Amino acid sequence: MTQDPFVTHRSLLFTVAYEMLGSAADAEDVLQESWLRWAGVDRARVSDPRAYLVRTVTRQSLNRLRTLARSREDYVGEWLPDPLLTTPDVAEDVELAENISIAMLTVLETLGPTERAVFVLREVFELPYDEIAGALGKSAAAVRQTARRAREHVAARRPRVRVSRSEQQAVVERFLLALRTGELEALVEIMAPDVVLIADGGGLAPAALAPVHGVDLVAQVLARAAGVTATAVWLNGAPAGRIEIDGELATAVSLVVEEGRISRVYLMRNPRKLTRLDEPVPLAT
Known part of the structure; x- marks a missing residue:
C-alpha cells in the first residue's frame, strides 16, 4: 500500500x-x-x-x-524559540x-x-x-x-563565525561543569567580554526580563545556578545543555561560540516550551 x-x-x-x-x-x-x-x-x-x-x-x-x-x-x-531535542546526525x-x-x-x-x-x-x-x-x-x-x-x-545579525562541532562540544562541557560547581572564575574564562544572556521565562518561571550584558553580570546570574544537575544534550542540531533542579527539567541552554568563547547564552525556562526534550524530533529539508 x-x-x-x-x-x-x-x-x-x-x-x-x-x-x-x-x-x-x-x-x-x-x-x-x-x-x-x-x-x-x-x-x-x-x-x-x-x-x-x-x-x-x-x-x-x-x-x-x-x-x-x-x-x-x-x-x-524576552521571547525565545521552543528548543527541540535532536539527534547528533542532524x-x-x-x-x-x-x-x-x-x-x-x-x-x-x-x-x-x-x-x-x-x-x-x-x-x-x-x-x-x-x-x-x-x-x-x-x-x-x-x-x-x-x-x-x-x-x-x-x-547583519547572524553569528559570523562558524565553529566545529567538536569545539562547540568542548565549550558546552566546560560551561556545564562550571554551572555544576558554581566556579565564577571558570565561567568568566569561557565567555567573551561582551557576552549577552537572554532568558525566557514567559512569566511562568523566574528569568531576567531584559538581556543581561557583559561577562561579569552574566557570570553572576549564572553562578546562582550553582549545584544544579547540568547535562549535555543535542538541541536544534547543536551541543547544548539541560538543567534539572530536584530531578525536574528547569532550563534548556543554548550557546553561541565565537572565536573559542561564548558570545550568547540562551536560557529557555518557560515550562510550556520544554515539552520537546524527551524524544528526538525528526527534521528534514
Missing part, C-alpha cells in the same frame, strides 16, 4: 512550519490544519504532492505567524543545523511575516522563486526583492 504523501513528507512539513514559527506547538497545529485541508483535496488533480503540501503549510504558517506577531507583543520578558547537515539553531530562529523573529516566509522557503529549503510566489500569492519579482532584503537583514 502506497504511503500517503503527507505522511511521507511530514518531517519536512514540520521543519517548514517550525522554521517559520519558532514554536513546536504552533507548528503541530499548522500541520493538523494542513492535514485537514489535504484530506479534502482531489488527489488526482495534484501533480506534485510535495510542492502542494509545502504551499499549504506555508500559507497556514503565515496566517498563524501574523496572529502570533500580535500576541508576542504582550509576552512577558549536525552533519551543516546548513540545516545552522538554520534551525536557536540563534538563527531568534534572528528570524526580527523579520516581518512575509520576509520570514520568503527567507525560509528560499534560503533554507531552496524553493524556486515562482513556487514561493505561488505559495504567497505574490509575483516572482516581488519575492526576489523580499528575499534580498531578508538576506541582508539576517546577514
Whole structure:
C-alpha cells in the first residue's frame, strides 16, 4: 500500500512550519490544519504532492505567524524559540543545523511575516522563486526583492563565525561543569567580554526580563545556578545543555561560540516550551 504523501513528507512539513514559527506547538497545529485541508483535496488533480503540501503549510504558517506577531507583543520578558531535542546526525547537515539553531530562529523573529516566509522557503529549503510566489500569492519579482532584503537583514545579525562541532562540544562541557560547581572564575574564562544572556521565562518561571550584558553580570546570574544537575544534550542540531533542579527539567541552554568563547547564552525556562526534550524530533529539508 502506497504511503500517503503527507505522511511521507511530514518531517519536512514540520521543519517548514517550525522554521517559520519558532514554536513546536504552533507548528503541530499548522500541520493538523494542513492535514485537514489535504484530506479534502482531489488527489488526482495534484501533480506534485510535495510542492502542494509545502504551499499549504506555508500559507497556514503565515496566517498563524501574523496572529502570533500580535500576541508576542504582550509576552512577558524576552521571547525565545521552543528548543527541540535532536539527534547528533542532524549536525552533519551543516546548513540545516545552522538554520534551525536557536540563534538563527531568534534572528528570524526580527523579520516581518512575509520576509520570514520568503527567507525560509528560499534560503533554507531552496524553493524556486515562482513556487514561493505561488505559495504567497505574490509575483516572482516581488519575492526576489523580499528575499534580498531578508538576506541582508539576517546577514547583519547572524553569528559570523562558524565553529566545529567538536569545539562547540568542548565549550558546552566546560560551561556545564562550571554551572555544576558554581566556579565564577571558570565561567568568566569561557565567555567573551561582551557576552549577552537572554532568558525566557514567559512569566511562568523566574528569568531576567531584559538581556543581561557583559561577562561579569552574566557570570553572576549564572553562578546562582550553582549545584544544579547540568547535562549535555543535542538541541536544534547543536551541543547544548539541560538543567534539572530536584530531578525536574528547569532550563534548556543554548550557546553561541565565537572565536573559542561564548558570545550568547540562551536560557529557555518557560515550562510550556520544554515539552520537546524527551524524544528526538525528526527534521528534514
